[in-house]
Amino acid sequence: MTKAREPLTIMDGNPPTCDFSTKTKRGIYLSKSLAFVILIIFALALVATAFIVYNFAACPRTDQLANVTKYELTRCEQPKLLVIPLATDNNKSVIAVETTTFPIDTTTVDETPKVTDVRLPKYVKPDKYYLKLTPYIYEGNFTFDGEISIIVTVKNETKQITFHGVELTYHSIKLIKKEDGSEVKIVERTEDVPRQFQILILDEPLIAGKQYYLNITYTGILNDNLHGFYRSSYEEQKVKRWIAVTQFQATDARRAFPCWDEPALKARFIISIARPNNMTSVSNMNIVRRQKHDSLNNYTWDHYAESLPMSTYLVAFAVTDFGNMSDNNFSVWARKEALPSAAYALDIGPKILKFLEEYYKIEFPLPKIDMMALPDFKAGAMENWGLLTFREIAMLYDEGVSPTTAKARVASVVAHEIAHQWFGNLVTPAWWSDIWLNEGFASYVEYVAVDAVEKTWKLMEVFVLNEVQSVFKLDALTSSHQISVEVGNPEEIGAIFDKISYGKGSAILRMMNHFLTDSVFNAGITAYLNARKFGDAEQRDLWSALTAAAQGSGAFDGDVAVVMDSWTLQTGFPVLTITRDYDTGEIEFKQERFVLINNTFEDQKSPVWWIPVSYTTAAEKDFESTRPKLWLRGERSIVVKNISISRNDWLIANIQQTGFYRVNYDQHNWELLIKILNDPSRFQEIHPINRAQIIDDAMNLALSGRLDYRTALDITSYLTHERSYVPWKAGLVALGYIDTMLSKGAYYLEYKRHAVRLVAGAARALGWAGARAESVVRAQQRVELLAAACHLRHAACLQHAVRLFANWMLSANPGAYNEIHADIRSTVYCVGVQTGGAREWRFAWDRFTEASAPSERELLLSVLGCTRSPHLLYRYLELSLRNDSGIRKQDTVRVFSAVASSAIGEPIAFNFVRANWQRLKDYVGSVSTLNSILKVVTRRLNQVHEYEELQRFVNESCSELGRPVQQVLERTAANVQWMQRNYQTIVDWLLEADKSAPAVDDSW
Template sequence: MTQGREPLTIMDGNLQTDFSTKSKRGVYLSKSLTFVILVIFALALVATAFIVYNFAACPRADHLANVTKIEHICDQSKLLVIPLSTENSKSVTLFESTTNTIETTTSDYDNSVKDVRLPTNIKPNKYFLKLTPYIFEGNFTFDGEVSIIITVKNLTNTVTFHGVELSFHKIELFKKVDGKEVKIVRKTEDVARQFHILRTAEDLIAGQQYVLNITFTGILNDNLHGFYRSMYEEKKEKRWIAVTQFQATDARRAFPCWDEPALKAKFTISIARPKNLTSVSNMNIVKREAHESLPNYTWDHYAESLPMSTYLVAFVVTDFGNMSDSKNNFSVWARKEALPSAAYALEIGPKILKFLEEYYKIKFPLPKIDMIALPDFKAGAMENWGLLTFREIAMLYDTGVSPTTAKARVASVVAHEIAHQWFGNLVTPAWWSDIWLNEGFASYVEYVAVDAVEKTWKLMEVFVLNEVQSVFKLDALTSSHQISVEVGNPEEIGAIFDKISYGKGSAILRMMNHFLTDDVFNAGITDYLNAKKFGDAEQRDLWSALTNAAREKKAFDADVGVVMDSWTLQTGFPVLTITRDYKTGIITFQQERFVLLNDTVNGNNSSVWWIPVSYTTAAEKDFVSTRPKLWLRGERSIVVDNITIGDNDWLIGNIQQTGFYRINYDQHNWNLLIKILNDQSRFQEIHPINRAQIIDDSMNLALSGRLDYRTALDITSYLSHEKSYVPWKAGLVALGYIDTMLSKGAYYLEYKRYVLRLLSGAVQELGWEILTNESVVRAQHRVDLLSTACHLQHVECLEHAVRMYTNWMLTPNPDAYNEIHADLRSTVYCVGVQAGNAREWNFAWERFLAVSVPSERELLLSVLGCTRAPYLLYRYLELALRNDSGIRKQDTVRVFSAVASSSIGEPIAFNFVRANWQRLKEYVGSVSTLNSILKVVTRRLNQVHEYEELKRFVSESCSDLGRPVLQVLERTAANVQWMEKNYQTIVNWLLTVDKSAPKVTDA
C-alpha cells in the first residue's frame, strides 16, 4: 500500500463504526403508544424476515474439488445437501439438514484486549464467495453467501473466524468427505477480538476437511474501509459505486473469514451487479449469467485465484470506462470523463511490470492486471493481487493541467503497487510485525524501477531526501518503534503503517544492497521469493537467503541476520562521530543512538549497531564506491591508524548516504568542509547527495545539541551558489524548521532576509519561464524555490504571482481557460488567496467545486488554507466536516494540514480540533485519521504553555490513540526544548550576518 505524500491516513483500525452524523435527541413516549409501536415493529420484522428468506440467494459450496461436489437446493421448508462423487456419478445420496437451534451469546467489548490472534486449530483452504451489493440510495447494504473449505489441524470442537458489522442468517457445517452435517450448538461473538466462535456437538477430527456455509448481510459503509460505497457526480448526476479496501484487518467487514495474512487460501468470487454497471476483481471473468431472482442484475463469476491473504481480496462495482493494453494484459479504469488521464499509467505500468519480472527473475503469476482510479480512497493506493486500486491523484495525469511532478508521482505509485505483486502478494509476512517486508521493499523498488524506466529523473538521488532524511525525523523520537515490532489489535497494526515501515524499511534495504552488492542482493531476493512463494515468511527467512547468496559468491563474511537484526529489532538509529587526531593520524569512529531530546540520551546509550562505514578524502574524491571500508561490528567505537590523509584535507563518511546513520566530525573537519563548500570553483567535487547529507546532518546535530548551531548555519551559507536540487531541498527542509520555530518571534525578519539572500541567485536562474519537456527534477526545484521565495515575501515573486492570479480571476471563463502553467499554480494560487480576502478565497473555492481534474482539486484544497483571514479558515474547517460541502472524507486531513501550515492558521486549527473533538471522531470514524489530524495541527507548537495545553487535551480526550499521540507529545516537547536552548544562539548568528539589522543586546 502506498502512503499519501501529505499526512494522509494509512489504515483504519476502528473497531466500532457509527454511521450517523446527527446529534442525539431525547423522545418521550406514552405506554400505549409504545405498545402500538412495538406491535408494528414486530410485524415489520416478520415481514422482513419472510422477504429476506424468499429472495436471499442460497448458500453454495459448489466447485469444491475434483473429489466432492456439494450443492444446496433452496426450499422454503428444508435444505438438502447432495454429495456428488465424481468417481461414481450414479451414486447420489440425499442428506437433509436438521434444524438447529443455535444459542448465541456476545462478550463485552474490552479495549484492553491485546491477544487477537486466531486459534491455530483451523486453516481455510478455499473460499467460494458470492456477494450482491445494493448500490442505490436508501439501501446501501449487500447480501452474501460464502462456503469455506477448512482443514482441521488439531482435534477441536470450536470453529473461530472473523466478522465485523455482519448479520448472519444461517450458519451450517458439513463434513466434506460425505456431506453429513455437523450440529452447531452455540455461537459466541467476541466483540473485542472481532471473533465469531462456533461450538459443535461433536469433535472435529484433525486432518479432515469440512465445509462451512454462511449467509449474511452487511453494510456498504461510508468510512472508506471494508466493502464501502462512494459517490461522484458526472454531468450533474449522482453516481454510486461499491469498492473494497481490506488492508490490514477489514476483509472481515465484507465476509466471514480467517483474516490473518498467513492464512492464505484460494478464492472463487462471484459478484452480482446491476446490468448497467461493471465489476472487476482479482482474477479474470470466466462466466456471466442472469441473476436468478433479481431481473436487473447479472452474475459475474471469476476464475479461482492463487493462494492469497484475505487483505488482498478485492472487487469493485462501477460504471467506469476502461482502456486496455491487450498485448500485456493490462487495463486501466476510471470515471468516463477522467479516463483519458489514465493513459500515462497504462503506458508506464507494463514497462514497470516487465522490468520487475527481470529484476525478481520471476514471471508475474496472474493472467492480468487491472488498475482503477477511485474518487474516494483513504490510502494512496493498494496492491490487491491483480486489481490495483488508487486514489485518483495517484493514477491520473493530465498533460498541461497536472504539474510535471504529478507524472513522477503516478510513476512511483504504480511502481510501488506492482512491486508488491511479489513482495507482499506472492510472499506475505506471517504477521503484521514484519509488514516492513512488504512496504519497505516496495518503497525501495519503486525508485529502482522508475529510475530504470525514466532514467533522466535521477530518482535514486531523490530517494535520500524522501526516504532516508525524512524518516530520520520520526526515528529520532524515543517514542518511535522497531521496524519489526509486535502488534496485536487493529489500532496497533494500523499505527505501524508509518514512515518506519516504509521509509526506514526501504533505507536499510538500500544500505544492504550497497554493502552486499547488486549481484548478491538480487540473487538472495530471488531465492527468498522462490522458496516462499504462495506462502508466508518472516524477516529471518530473508536474512537466510541473503546470507546463503553472499557465501556462495564469497562476497560477505558475516551472517546477514546478525547485522540486520541490529537495525530491525532496535528502535532508532546511530550517529557516528569521526574524530581525527591531527598529530598522530589516528581516527576514532564512535557510535551512539541519535535522539532528539537531550535528556533522553543517557538512557538510550546501550543501543549499538553493525555499521558499514564508507568514506573518502580530499585526495581520493571517490564518491562512486559505496562498499564499506570498515565496520563497527556492534562495537561502541573503533580506532583506525591506517587512513592516509593530510591535516588540511577533509574526510567525508557515508558515501551517497547509503548507510542509515548520521555523521558528526571534530570541529576542524567541519571547518574544512565549510571551506570547500564555500569555494564556488570546487564545491562540486563533493557528490550532490553528500552535499545534501552534510547540510541535513549538521542542522539536525545542532538541533539535538551535538553541534554548535553557528557551525551548521555557516554550512548553509554555501547554498547561495548551489545549483543542484537535492542539496537545495535538504537545505530548505532544515531551514524550514527554523522558519517554523521563529515565525511567531521578534526576529523573523532577520531570518527571512538571510534565506532570501541565499535564494536570490537560484530563483533568478530558474525564473518563471518553463521550457518544453522540462525535467521532473528541475520542475520540482522551481516549485520549491518559488514557493519559499513568495512565502518569505520576495517582492518580485509576490507581484508576479498576484498579477497572474488576478488575471485568471478576470478571465470570462476561468474554468475553461487558465494560462497559469501547471508547475506554477501551487505558488500563484497560494499567494493570490493569501494576498486577497473573501473574494479571492471564494474564487478558489468555486474553482474547487467546478474542477474534476484530481491534481487541480488537490492543489486547490491546499491553497484554500493560505488565507490570512481567520473567519475564512474557520469556515474552511467547518466545511471539511460536512458531507454536503464537496470535500471528500479522504481529504479531511489535507484541509486541516493546509489551515495549520501558517502561524496564523495553526492556533485556529488546534483550537478547532479541541472544541470539536467528539464531532471529529464521529465524522471521520478512524483512529488513524484522528492521529494524522492531531499531528498536523500541533507541529508548530513550541511554547511551554502550548505544550501544557496539549498534554491536558491528550489526557482528557485522546489518550487512547496509542503511539502516534505519544510521538506528537515528544515532538512538541522537543520544540519547546529547542526554543529554550537554541533560540538566542540563532538570533545572535542572524544579527551577525545581517548587516542591515538594528543591533540589540541580549535581555
C-alpha cells in the same frame, strides 16, 4: 433524480447570539395546596425511580458485559441468551430464516478486561472460499447479501471453530462433513467483540485431517468509512453515480465476508459478483462466465476464475460504471470523463511490469492486471493481487493540467504497487510485525523501477531526501518503534503503516544492497521469493537467502541476520561521531543513538548497531565507491590508524548517504567542510547527495544539541551559489524548521531577510517558465524555490504571482481557461489567496467545486488554507466536516494541514480540533486519520503553556490513540526544548549576519 445541493451556511466558530427579548411573560399559576400535592407526588416518584435504577439500570446489556465487574453481576439477573435477529432486506421480501438463540457465559468477565492475544486459534485452517455477493448500490439500501462456503481442514481435534466477522448479520450457519455430506450440529454461536471473533461451539469434535464445508448466508453494510466493502459516489454531467469498492488491508476483509483474516492463512478464492446490468464488476482474477441472476431481473452474475493461494487482505472487487482502456493483459479503469487521464498509467504500467519480471527473475503469475482510479480511497493506493486500486490523484495525469511532478508521482505509485505483486502478494509476511518486508521493499523498488524505465529523471538521486532524511525525523523520537515490531489489535496494526515501515525499511534495504553489491542482493531476493512463493515468510527467511547468496559469491562473509537484526529489532538509528587526532593521524569512530531530545549523557545500555562505514578524503574525492571500508561490528567505538589523510584535508563519511545513520565530525573537520562548500569554484567536488547529507546532518545535530548552531548555519550559507536540487531541498527542509519555530517571534524578519538572500539567486536562475521536456527533478526544484521565495515575501516573486492570479480572475471563463503553467500554480494560487480577501478565497473555492481534474482539486484544497482571514479559515475547517460541501472525507487531513501551515492558521486549527473532537471522531471514523490531524495541527507548538495545553487535551480526550499521539507530545516537547536551548543563539547569529550582508536584491 438527484436532489439539488442546499446553499452552504457556515458557523464561523463563534457562539450564536442570544435573544434577550422583552415580551410579556405567559404561563400557568398554581395554588399553594396544589403545589404541595405535586411536590409530594414528585418526591415519591424520585424514590421509585432510584429503586428501579439500582435494580435494573445497573444490570448491563449483553453487549456491555465485557466492562462489568463480577461484583456487579452478583446483584443482577444473569443474561442467558444472545439473540441473532431475523434480518430484513429493505425493498425486498423478508429473508425467511430461523431465529437462533445461544447462551452466554459470563463467568470469565474481568473487572478491567484487556485483549492481548488477537490471533486466531490454529486448530482449523481455510483452504478455499466460494464467495457470492450481491451489492445493492442505490440510495436508501446500501447493503449487500453474501453467501459463502469455506472448505476448512482440521489440524487438531476440536469442538470449536473461530473465525473473523464484523458488522455482518448472519442468517444461517451450517457445518457439513465433506466426505459424506452429513451436518455437524452447531450448539451455539458467540461473538468476542474486542477481538472481532465469531465462535461456533459444536455438538461433536472435528476430526484432525478431515475437511468440512462451513456454509454461511449473511447481510452486510456498504459503509461510507472507506474500509471493508464500501460505497462511493461521484458526479458526471450533474448526475450522482454510486459505486461499491473494497479496501481490506489490514483487517477489514472481515467486514465483507466471514473469514480467517490473518495474512499467513492463505487460501484459494472463487468469487462471484452480482451487479446491475448497466454496471461492470472487476476482481482479482479474470471473468470465466456470466449468468443472468435468478431472482433479480436487472442483475447479472460475473463468475471469476479460481485464484492462486492468497491472503484475505489482498482480495478485491469493485462494481462500477467506469470506462476502461487495455494493453493486452493490462487494463486501466476510471470515471468515463477521467479515463483519458489514465493513459500515462497504462503506458508506464506494462513497462514497469516487464522490468520487475526481469528484476525478480520470476514471471508475473496471474493472467491479468487491472488498475482502477477511485474517487474515494483512504490509502494512496493498494496492491490487491491482480486488481490495483488508487486514489485518482495517484493514477491520473493530465498533460498541461497536472504539474510535471505529478507524472513522477503516478509512475512511483504504480511501480510501488506492481512491486508488491511479488513482495507481499506472492510471498506474504506471516504476521503484521514484518509488514516492513512488504512496504519497505516496495518503497525501495519503486525508485529502482522508475529509474530504469524513465532514465532521464534520475529519480534515485531524490531517494535520500524522500526516504532517508525524511524518516530520520520520526525515528529520532524515543517513542518511535522497531521496524519489526509486535502488534495485536487493528489499531496497533494500522499505526505501523508509517514512515518507519516504509521509509526506514527501504533505506536499510538500500544500505544492504550497497554493502552486498547489486548482483548478490538480487540473487538473494530471487532465491527468497522462489523458496517462499504462495506461502508466508518472516524476515529471518530473507536474511537466510541473502546470507547464502553473499557467502557463495565471496562479497560478504558474515551472517546477514546478525547485521540486519541490529537495524530491524532496535528502535532508532545511530549518529557516528568521527574525531581525528591531527597529530598522530588516529581517527576514532564512535556510535550512539541519535535522539531528538538530547539529555547530554550517553546511556551505556543504549543500543549499538553494525555500521558499514564508507568514506573519502579531499585527496581521493571518490564518491562512487559506496562499499564499506570498515565496520563497527556492534562496537561502541573503534580507533583506526591506517587512514592516510593530511591535517588540512577534509574527510567525508557515508558516501551518497547509503548508510542509515548521521555523521558528526570534530570542529576542525567541520571547518574544512565549510571552507570548501563556501568556495564557489570548488564546492562541486563533493557529490550533491553528500552536500545534502552535510546540510541535513549538521542542522539536525545542532537541533539536538550535538553541534553549535553557528557551525550549522555557516554551512547553509553556501547555498547562495548552489544550483542542484538535492542539496537545495535538504536546505529548505532544515531551514523550514527554523522558519516554523521563529514564525511567531520578534526576530522572524531577520530570519526572512537571511533566507531570502540564500534563495533569491537560485530562484532567479530557474525563473517562472519551464523548458520544454524538462526533467521532473528540475521542475520540482522550480516549484519549491519559487514557493520559498514568495513565502519569504520576495517582492518580485509576490508581484509576479499576484499579477498572474489577478489575470486569471479577470478572464471570461476562468474554469475553462487558465494560462498559468501547471508547475507554478501552487505558488501563484497561494499568493493570490493569501494577499487577497474573501473575494479571492471564494474565487478559489468556486474553482475547486467546478474542477474535475484530481490534481487541480488537490492543489486548490491546499491553497484555500493560505488565506490570512481567521473567519475564512474557520469556515474552511467547518466545510471539511460536511458531507454536502464537496470536500471528500479522504481529504479531511489535507484541509487541516493547509489551515495549520501558517502561524495564523495553526492556533485556529488546534482550537477547532479541541472544540470539535467528538464530532471529528464521529465524522472520520478512523484512528489513523485522527492521529494525522492531531499531528498537523500541533507542529508549530513550541511554548511551555502550549505543551501543557496539548498534554491536558491528550489526557482528557485522546490518550487511547496510542503511539502516534505520544510521538506528537514528544515532538512538541522537543520544540519547547529547542526554543529554550537555541532561540537566542540563532537570533544572535541572524543579527550579526544581517549587519554584514548585502541588501536583498528584489529584482527578478
